[in-house]
Amino acid sequence: MRSVTLRTGIRWKITLAIAAVGALIAVALSLVVHSAARVSMLESARDSQLENVKFLSRYAEAGRKLPATAAINDPKVPGQLRRTAESGRLGTYVQDNPKGLPEVWAAVPLGNGQILTLHSKFVENAKVMRDLDRALVVGSLAVIIGGSALGVLIGGQISRRLRKAAAAAQRVAHGDPDVRVRDAVGGVVRDETDDLARAVDAMADALQQRLEAERRVTADIAHELRTPVTGLLTAAELLPPGRPTELVRDRAQAMRALVEDVLEVARLDSASERAELQEVALGEFVTRRVSSLMPEATVRVVADEIVSTDPRRLERILGNLLANAARYGRAPVQVDIEGRVVRVRDHGPGFPEALLREGPSRFRTGSTDRAGVGHGLGLTIAEGQARVLGARLTFRNVAAPGGRESQGQAAGAVAVLWLPEHAPTATGSFPVIKLPG
Known part of the structure; x- marks a missing residue:
C-alpha cells in the first residue's frame, strides 16, 4: 500500500507548533488559576459562614428570631458536620450539588445541647468564578491568536529565506556560476539559513572547480589528439587500395569525429559559446x-x-x-x-x-x-x-x-x-x- 505524504510549509509548521504550545500553557494555567481561585473563595466563604453562625448563636441563646438560612437541629445537616458539632466543636462543611451550586454549612453547639446550623449557596462567589472563567477563556484565545501571528511572522521570514536559497541553488544547478546563495538569502539576522547558504556555496564552488578541471583536461586531451589523428588520417590516404586500407580510414575517420565531438562538448560546457543570429x-x-x-x-x-x-x-x-x-x-x-x-x-x-x-x-x-x-x-x-x-x-x-x-x-x-x-x-x-x- 502506498503511504500518504502530507506536504506543508515550514511557516505553518512553526505556527501550528507555537499555537499548540500556547494552547497547552493557556489551558494548564487556566485550570490552575480556576482551581486556586475556587479553593480560596470557598475558604473565604467558610470563614465568613463560621463568623455568621457564631453571631447567630448569641441571637439563639437570647431567644431572638433566626433568619431562614439558620436552623436549630436541622435534619438536613451533613452527618460529618453534625458529629463535629455534637463533640462540642465549631465546624464548616461544603456540600457539593451536582445539579446546582455548592452549599456552605457552618454549625456551632449551643449551651442546651442543641446545634445551630447556617447554610447558604455559593451564589456571589459563583458569579465571580464565572467572570474569572470568561476572562481566562478570552486570555487563552488571545495567547493562541497572538502566538499564531508570531509563528506566521517568524515562519514566514524563515520560509522566505529558504525559498530564496532554493531558487538560488536551482540557478546554480542550471549552470549559472555567478549566483551565490548567501547573497540571495540576505537579511540582517543571522541564523542556520546562512550556514546552509555558505555550505551550498562552498559545495557549488568545489563542484564548479572540479567540472572546470575535468573540462580543461578533456579539452586538452582532445586537442592533443587532434594532431596525431589528423596525421593518421593523412597517412591512411597514402596506403594502397584494399580492404585493410578502408578499415584503417574508417576507424581514423571515426576517431577524428569523436575528437571533434569531445572538443565541441568542452566548448559548450565552458558556457562561452554565443549565437550569431x-x-x-x-x-x-x-x-x-x-x-x-x-x-x-x-x-x-x-x-x-x-x-x-x-x-x-x-x-x-x-x-x-x-x-x-x-x-x-x-x-x-x-x-x-x-x-x-x-x-x-x-x-x-x-x-x-x-x-x-x-x-x-x-x-x-x-x-x-x-x-x-x-x-x-x-x-x-x-x-x-x-x-x-x-x-x-x-x-x-x-x-x-x-x-x-x-x-x-x-x-x-x-x-x-x-x-x-x-x-x-x-x-x-x-x-x-x-x-x-
Whole structure:
C-alpha cells in the first residue's frame, strides 16, 4: 500500500507548533488559576459562614428570631458536620450539588445541647468564578491568536529565506556560476539559513572547480589528439587500395569525429559559446537541410515562421537528431515544422528510459536495443547547442498500440526542438520586453 505524504510549509509548521504550545500553557494555567481561585473563595466563604453562625448563636441563646438560612437541629445537616458539632466543636462543611451550586454549612453547639446550623449557596462567589472563567477563556484565545501571528511572522521570514536559497541553488544547478546563495538569502539576522547558504556555496564552488578541471583536461586531451589523428588520417590516404586500407580510414575517420565531438562538448560546457543570429524562414531552412542530410526523410511544414537564430547551430542540431534517428531508430523518419517547433520522429524502439528521465548524458548510450553503439555525444551536443540558442530540446516516446510504452514497446521516438520567441543577444542574454500594462 502506498503511504500518504502530507506536504506543508515550514511557516505553518512553526505556527501550528507555537499555537499548540500556547494552547497547552493557556489551558494548564487556566485550570490552575480556576482551581486556586475556587479553593480560596470557598475558604473565604467558610470563614465568613463560621463568623455568621457564631453571631447567630448569641441571637439563639437570647431567644431572638433566626433568619431562614439558620436552623436549630436541622435534619438536613451533613452527618460529618453534625458529629463535629455534637463533640462540642465549631465546624464548616461544603456540600457539593451536582445539579446546582455548592452549599456552605457552618454549625456551632449551643449551651442546651442543641446545634445551630447556617447554610447558604455559593451564589456571589459563583458569579465571580464565572467572570474569572470568561476572562481566562478570552486570555487563552488571545495567547493562541497572538502566538499564531508570531509563528506566521517568524515562519514566514524563515520560509522566505529558504525559498530564496532554493531558487538560488536551482540557478546554480542550471549552470549559472555567478549566483551565490548567501547573497540571495540576505537579511540582517543571522541564523542556520546562512550556514546552509555558505555550505551550498562552498559545495557549488568545489563542484564548479572540479567540472572546470575535468573540462580543461578533456579539452586538452582532445586537442592533443587532434594532431596525431589528423596525421593518421593523412597517412591512411597514402596506403594502397584494399580492404585493410578502408578499415584503417574508417576507424581514423571515426576517431577524428569523436575528437571533434569531445572538443565541441568542452566548448559548450565552458558556457562561452554565443549565437550569431540571422533571420531565417524556419520551414524553408529545415526543408533544405533535411533534404541534404537525409533525403529519404519526410518533411511536413504545418506553419512556417521567420525566426531569429544561428543557422549553423540549428543545422548542427538537425544533423545530430537525424543521425540519431538513422542509427538507432527505423524508417520512416518524419520532420514536422509548426511555427517555432521542429519535431523529428522515427519509428524505432524509442528512447531509453534513462534518457527520458534524466536527459542526454555523454558516453552513456542507454539500452542495447536502441543505443548499444556510439558515445552518447550526439544528443548531448544537440542539447548544448539548443541551450546556446535559448531553445529547449525535449524527448519522448510514442506509445505502441495498446499503450504499453512503459514496458519498452514504443512505436517510435520523438525529439522536439522549441525555439524561443525572443532569441538570445550576442552576449548570451535575453532582451528585456515591456509587456502591456
